[in-house]
Amino acid sequence: MAPEPPLLTMSGITKSFPGVRALDGVDLEVQAGEVHCLLGQNGAGKSTLIKVLAGAHQPDDGEITWRSERVVLRSPIAAMRLGIATIYQELDLVEGLSVAENVFLGHEPTAAGFVVRGREARARAAALLKRLGHPEVDPARLVGDLSAAQQQIVSMARALSHDVRLIVMDEPSAALDPDEVDNLFRIVRDLTADGVAVVYISHRLEEIRTIGDRVTVLKDGRAVAVGLPAKSTPTRDVVALMTGRNVEYVFPDRPPTSAGAARPDPVLTVQGLARDGEFAPLDLELYPGEIVGLAGLVGSGRSEILETVYGARKPSAGRVLVDGKPLKPGSVRAAVRAGLGLAPEERKAQALLMLESVTRNVSVSSMSRFSHGGWLDRAGEFAAARKATRELSLRPDNPSVPVRTLSGGNQQKAVLARWLLRGCRVLLLDEPTRGVDVGARAELYAVIRRLADDGLAVLLVSSEVPEVLGLADRVLVLREGHVVHTAPARELDEHRVLDLVMEGSSVSPVTAAHPVTAEGSPTS
């Protein structure tokens, strides 16, 4: 190909949110007419990057060059005027309006500047829908009455109703059946044949092989690989880039006799626990002082298992026992009372009271301890919160500060301190280092190991294989809701786990028939 200047160059894009650096000097280069795939786990920074590209976020630093000119995308409208359209994963359609009204929302064909020319809008929408291979969608129908796949087509028609040169598609196949995915690919090929560039985001590697030209891999807010050939890069390399470490994590030593010694009774017993459509019956025993890891891809049922054990989801079968006593199913309060604690995946949405101080975030699960007939012993509360946060070396060493001012790692410590204060005996950790700066992870690992050494039982979920292998004593490998392998962590290595986790997904079309759920990803 002639050395044509790229359509879009983003260089050194940096974006921080309170407590976390979402993008840390990311580069992206897109040529006209190519399908550029963006890969990365939840929290890697994909969504932030495309929001910067869509003008929805302003980068703290970095440059964007569009058709050889430096541009600043001050708003979504500015991006759209340049010809950059974004199809978000959560479709941004108005369900109460018709297809045609949605397609031309904001730039309706008008007469005299304000009278909407409905007939013209419908005719032009029909033409766009035909081009997209869905002539059966009636432009006059309400969007709320359409299927998910049809709604996606409407979203695409809206993008095409502008003069686009670049379309960003955020997990466009997540809600589609296999034959609809084929149609999606046909549309993408049509677009690129016309010289339109497509930035394609997906978790499914086989799709990227089919449709992609080049791949950029994001991890922890950095581009760990830019512009790899999509078809010829081995799957394993791509996965290793997504999940592998880019710095050497320092894992704490395991206690010398974690297995083989005379074992006490299990503190947590899971018997045949299952949820229809999410995970198959699971048996598990967790002993004091032990860290058990669940490894698996997004959608393998990891988080669902944790939340069901915790009572936040009701099981369709099976039961959970603590010290041999069954818990009331589907009751978080019963679980907490029995000594379970959860550090959920979405810290801000599921764990933290962002307006409140560290103290109040730490004490929220133990309030009855500081209650004298409902009256709060605030001095005692503060002292206890300070003791718990100091044990975890939470910084700053001042529990009066608002929790939102803390870094991601310290926010996680605040959640751990909550359960430490509660005196919990089984800690469920869902992606404990998500949104945590790489440097702060080793400290968090040391904290988790120390808690286990003090007698806590830990059930750990992570999509980062090295994290599970480095931290856990025992590992359960999950694929599509089934435990496919169980072994002591020291008997496994990263490639073995990746093989187990990925098995089938790169070769057989089976995974396409079981769409990976979009669990947790909207905020990634």
Added chain:
Amino acid sequence: MTQPASPAQQGQQDARPRPDSSPGTRKSGQTDGGSPLRTLWARADIRTLSLLGVLAALIVVGGITKPDEFLDTRNLQLVLTQSSVIGVVTVGMTFVITSGGIDLSVGAIVALASVWATTVATQEYGFGGILFTSVLVGVGCGLVNGLLIAYGGMVPFIATLAMLASARGLALQITEGRTQVVTVDGILGLGERDSYILGVPPLVLVFAAVTVIGWLVLNRTTFGRRTVAVGGNAEAARLAGIDVRRQRLYLYLLSGLCCGIAAFLLIILSGSGQNTNGNLYELDAIAAAIIGGTLLSGGRGTITGSVLGVLIFTTITNIFALNNLQTDVQQIAKGAIIVAAVLVQRRTASTT
């Protein structure tokens, strides 16, 4: 502040891998625990000070335009008395809004409680009968609201809107549109001047007591803490082991209780029960809470702010009335104040 470590130093500590909890660390982190004076100062934030400033400015305006009448003891007693009924309602409303909810039915509950407590049958039981019935009707309506919202899964707006309609309808049915005059001496006497305690009307004392108790409950009890947690992040509260539904039920019960007390005060004040009582109280109470600084989205609430909001609105009404300005002008002024207060709050919120 006596913090030896600057933020930059703390940042350096942050990067250090796991310092143990040696005495050294303990020294550097000496922080405020709960020194009452400092808490008081921290609590007297810009928002509260600006509300006090507005109230002071209003008093100055009143004093200048009608020096004799406005600053007269009787008039000040009147302003406080008028604040009492809506003030008690606003305290309950503040709790509900802080929890992320809303109670549109407060005015209707006040009306229903006031007429139910003043029927001929109830009045036969005298003072106690009237007080008991007011409170019971308020709590009962709150119970229905709470059950529908917490356990019936209804949106607070809809559930309390339904209660608004039904309670008003029931109040009309009971009275058939007539004013029910109170003949119980013990009730009527409480509105008289000779029952004032050190110049303070008993109604105002009730309002003050409700305010103090409300402040203590919101800021010093587990109930208050749970209320804030549910409003700030209901999902996080649930996963932290808080019974979110039971908390919601209690909150609407509390709002109903406040309405019952307010109805009793209104009966004393007016010497009667009417189905038109408490008209638009829901809007006044919400407005007072919002200008006071309680977040409509929940998670932050201030009883002090709400009470100042009530006093500001009542004072404006009083000044306008003294200056013979019509209610239409009052309404416009109220609207302007709500807009101005919220704009100022957004400004201060975004700069801190």
